[in-house]
Amino acid sequence: MTKGTQEQTSIVPAKDAVSALASAGAAATSAMVVSPAAATSALAFAALLVAIFPPVLAAMTEAGVRRMKMRGDRFFNKIVDEWARDEEKTHEEIAGQLEAAKDDPNVADAIWRAVRGLMEAPNDAAAIPLGVLVAEYTREKRAADAFFRGVVRLLQELEASEFDELRKLLDWVTSTTKRAEVDLVARNGAVDAALDDFVHDVNVDGEPDKRTMTDAVSDPGRMFGLLTANGLAVSLPGMRFDVSLPEITLRRVTAQRLLRLLEAG
Numbered sequence: 671m672t673k674g675t676q677e678q679t680s681i682v683p684a685k686d687a688v689s690a691l692a693s694a695g696a697a698a699t700s701a702m703v704v705s706p707a708a709a710t711s712a713l714a715f716a717a718l719l720v721a722i723f724p725p726v727l728a729a730m731t732e733a734g735v736r737r738m739k740m741r742g743d744r745f746f747n748k749i750v751d752e753w754a755r756d757e758e759k760t761h762e763e764i765a766g767q768l769e770a771a772k773d774d775p776n777v778a779d780a781i782w783r784a785v786r787g788l789m790e791a792p793n794d795a796a797a798i799p800l801g802v803l804v805a806e807y808t809r810e811k812r813a814a815d816a817f818f819r820g821v822v823r824l825l826q827e828l829e830a831s832e833f834d835e836l837r838k839l840l841d842w843v844t845s846t847t848k849r850a851e852v853d854l855v856a857r858n859g860a861v862d863a864a865l866d867d868f869v870h871d872v873n874v875d876g877e878p879d880k881r882t883m884t885d886a887v888s889d890p891g892r893m894f895g896l897l898t899a900n901g902l903a904v905s906l907p908g909m910r911f912d913v914s915l916p917e918i919t920l921r922r923v924t925a926q927r928l929l930r931l932l933e934a935g
Contacts, residue, residue, distance in 0.1 A: 738789065741797045745788055748801025748934070753809055771808065780807045780814045787822035793830040798935035800825060817924070820900040821931060827896055833932065836893060838886035840929040843920060846882050852925070853906075856890030856916040891916045902928065 750764045759767075771777040784804045788797060803821055807814060814822075828836065839861060843852055846863065855862045862883045887893050894916045897903035903918040 737794070741788055741791075741794055744794075744797040745784075745801045745804075748798050749805045749808075752802050752805030768808070771811065774811050776811045776813045777808045780804055780812075780818065783814055783819065783822050787826050790826045791828075792826075793828070793833065795830055795833045795935050796825040796828070799931035802931050802934045816901050817927065820902045821928065824896055824900045824902065827900075831888070832893065832896075833935070835887045837929065837932040839884065839893065840925045840932065842884045842886055843925050844922065844929060848922070850922050852920050852922065854890075854894070854918050854920060856894055859890070860885045861887055861890045894918045 746761075749768075750759070750761050753759070753764050753767075768777070768781075781804060784800045788800050791797075791800075800822065803818060806812075807818060825833075842861075843854070843863070852863055860883050894903070894905065897920070898905040898918055902924055903920045905916075905918050907913050907915070907917050
């Protein structure tokens with residue numbers, strides 16, 4: 671299969687995903703108009719699942735479909751909230767804009783990736799960050815870049831407890847230092863950070879004012895692995911600390927962007 675064929679194959683179902691998402695959003699609005707207490711129709715979100723992953727939906731129990739419907743509600747509502755942040759738009763208007771933009775490959779690809787991540791995430795907390803992420807990229811019709819793809823993959827792997835731990839870690843990093851890049855090491859069950867641009871391991875250990883530590887993460891090695899595997903940090907063992915210790919370099923701008931998404935949840 672050629673590259674062109676692969677791209678065409680991925681774009682077609684992605685366009686269907688945009689239409690299904692728009693239909694689900696419009697159905698949600700209609701349901702609320704009929705009854706303010708009504709939840710979004712399970713059939714509306716089921717249409718989205720059918721358009722994208724029919725085998726997955728077929729394998730789900732009724733409870734599983736309801737749970738996915740709830741994720742879909744939160745996901746779509748957050749897209750609306752973010753998209754209309756500075757405007758007064760209804761769900762139907764946002765749905766119309768999404769439907770109108772379905773032929774844009776960047777919009778289609780972003781929604782395809784996000785909905786797949788939404789379905790595969792091990793916990794429901796992924797819905798809100800994914801909604802914020804999609805709104806940010808689709809409003810500007812930006813291509814799903816390395817950050818977008820990395821965040822979606824990360825959210826497909828984070829357990830509920832890890833979601834909260836990562837949020838705390840990023841909050842600690844961004845509030846502790848203003849360095850453009852922060853070197854973190856997993857040591858003795860905690861995360862250790864060097865704050866001075868020019869210290870080495872021996873100096874960091876000998877000068878406590880040049881380092882800081884947090885126990886916010888229960889398994890720092892795994893968390894470092896998730897961040898580096900998804901392109902959100904760089905693994906450089908031995909760069910600042912002992913080569914035997916898991917060590918990563920995290921860019922401040924990446925930490926801030928990721929923290930914003932996690933705090934939205």
